[in-house]
Amino acid sequence: MNINWYPGHMKKTKDLLQENLKLVNIVIEVIDARIPISSKNPDFDNLFRDKKRLIVLNKYDLADPNLNKAWEAYYKSKGWSVVLYNSTNNKELRKLDNAIAEASKEIVERYKKRGLLNRTIKAMIVGIPNVGKSTLINSLAKRKSAKTGNMPGVTKGKQWIRLTGNIDLLDTPGILWPKFDDDKLALNLAFTGAIRDEVIVLEEISLKFVEKMIELNKVDAILEKYDIEQGEKPLDILDNIAYKKGFLLNKTEIDYLRVANLLFNDFRNGKLGNITLEKPEELN
Ligand SMILES: Nc1nc2c(ncn2[C@@H]2O[C@H](COP(=O)(O)OP(=O)(O)O)[C@@H](O)[C@H]2O)c(=O)[nH]1
Ligand SMILES: [Mg+2]
Incomplete structure (x- = not known):
C-alpha cells in the first residue's frame, strides 16, 4: 500500500512556523486523542525543545475513556502539561484556561523575579492538519472577541487573542506535517481523516x-x-x-x-x- 501525499507548500509553512516560534514562550501542541502517536511528529520534540509545552489531547470525546487517562498520564510523565479537551464544547473552555495558566506559571514566576510584572505570556497553537487547531482557536476567539492588534516587532497583520491570565495567543496556528514512518502510521492518519480522502x-x-x-x-x-x-x-x-x-x-x-x-x-x-x-x- 502506498499513500502518496506531499503538500507543496510544506517548506513555506515550516519557515513561517519557525519565525512565529521566536515570538512565543509557550507552545500549545494539539494532538488527536484517538491517535496520540500518529498525530504527534517526534520531530516536534526537537523543534519545541526550548519552549514550555502544553499538550492538548483534543477530540477526547471521541476517544476511549480509559486510554484517555493512560495517555494523559503518559505525557505528564514526560514533564509536559496535558489537558484532555473537546474544542467543539464551549463549556470546556475553562479547563483549557486553567491548563494554559498552569503551563505558564513558571514563566510568570521567572518574570516576577526579574521585576517584570505586567509582561504577557505569548502562546501559539501547533499541530498536524485536522486535529482541531482552528476549532480551538475560534472558540477562544469568539469568547474573547477583543484582539490585541499588532504588536511592535511583530510582522504586520499578525493578530493576537488576549486570554485570561495575561496570556496572548497568536490567532494563526502553526501547521506541521505528520511523519509517514510506516504504513501503520499513515493508515491511522487516513482513518481519522487527517489525510484528505481525495489522495487515498x-x-x-x-x-x-x-x-x-x-x-x-x-x-x-x-x-x-x-x-x-x-x-x-x-x-x-x-x-x-x-x-x-x-x-x-x-x-x-x-x-x-x-x-x-x-x-x-x-x-x-x-x-x-x-x-x-x-x-x-x-x-x-
Ligand atoms: N468531536 C470533536 N470534533 C472536533 C474537535 N475539535 C475539532 N473537531 C472537528 O474536527 C474537524 C477538524 O477541525 P479543524 O479545527 O478544522 O482542524 P485543523 O485542521 O487542525 O484546524 C472539524 O470537523 C471539527 O469540527 C473535538 O474536540 N471533538
Ligand atoms: Mg485549520
Missing part, C-alpha cells in the same frame, strides 16, 4: 480499517452498528454492510466506495463508539 484509496483503506478494528477487539462496534454478521474474512464485513444497505452497482456489484464513506463517516463522528487506535505501550 478509500476502498482499500476501509479494509485496513476493518482489520484494525478486529486487532483492537472493536469489531463488535461495526457488527452492532450495521446489524451484520462478521463472516470469515475481513472483506466479508464490507460485503455484508453493502448487502444490508443495498450499496450495489447495477444491482449486483458491491459499491465499496459507498461502504467506505459510510464507515469512515460513522467512525470519524464517533458513531462506532469511543475508540482510540493507539496505546502508550506501543512507545516502549
Whole structure:
C-alpha cells in the first residue's frame, strides 16, 4: 500500500512556523486523542525543545475513556502539561484556561523575579492538519472577541487573542506535517481523516480499517452498528454492510466506495463508539 501525499507548500509553512516560534514562550501542541502517536511528529520534540509545552489531547470525546487517562498520564510523565479537551464544547473552555495558566506559571514566576510584572505570556497553537487547531482557536476567539492588534516587532497583520491570565495567543496556528514512518502510521492518519480522502484509496483503506478494528477487539462496534454478521474474512464485513444497505452497482456489484464513506463517516463522528487506535505501550 502506498499513500502518496506531499503538500507543496510544506517548506513555506515550516519557515513561517519557525519565525512565529521566536515570538512565543509557550507552545500549545494539539494532538488527536484517538491517535496520540500518529498525530504527534517526534520531530516536534526537537523543534519545541526550548519552549514550555502544553499538550492538548483534543477530540477526547471521541476517544476511549480509559486510554484517555493512560495517555494523559503518559505525557505528564514526560514533564509536559496535558489537558484532555473537546474544542467543539464551549463549556470546556475553562479547563483549557486553567491548563494554559498552569503551563505558564513558571514563566510568570521567572518574570516576577526579574521585576517584570505586567509582561504577557505569548502562546501559539501547533499541530498536524485536522486535529482541531482552528476549532480551538475560534472558540477562544469568539469568547474573547477583543484582539490585541499588532504588536511592535511583530510582522504586520499578525493578530493576537488576549486570554485570561495575561496570556496572548497568536490567532494563526502553526501547521506541521505528520511523519509517514510506516504504513501503520499513515493508515491511522487516513482513518481519522487527517489525510484528505481525495489522495487515498478509500476502498482499500476501509479494509485496513476493518482489520484494525478486529486487532483492537472493536469489531463488535461495526457488527452492532450495521446489524451484520462478521463472516470469515475481513472483506466479508464490507460485503455484508453493502448487502444490508443495498450499496450495489447495477444491482449486483458491491459499491465499496459507498461502504467506505459510510464507515469512515460513522467512525470519524464517533458513531462506532469511543475508540482510540493507539496505546502508550506501543512507545516502549
Ligand atoms: N468531536 C470533536 N470534533 C472536533 C474537535 N475539535 C475539532 N473537531 C472537528 O474536527 C474537524 C477538524 O477541525 P479543524 O479545527 O478544522 O482542524 P485543523 O485542521 O487542525 O484546524 C472539524 O470537523 C471539527 O469540527 C473535538 O474536540 N471533538
Ligand atoms: Mg485549520
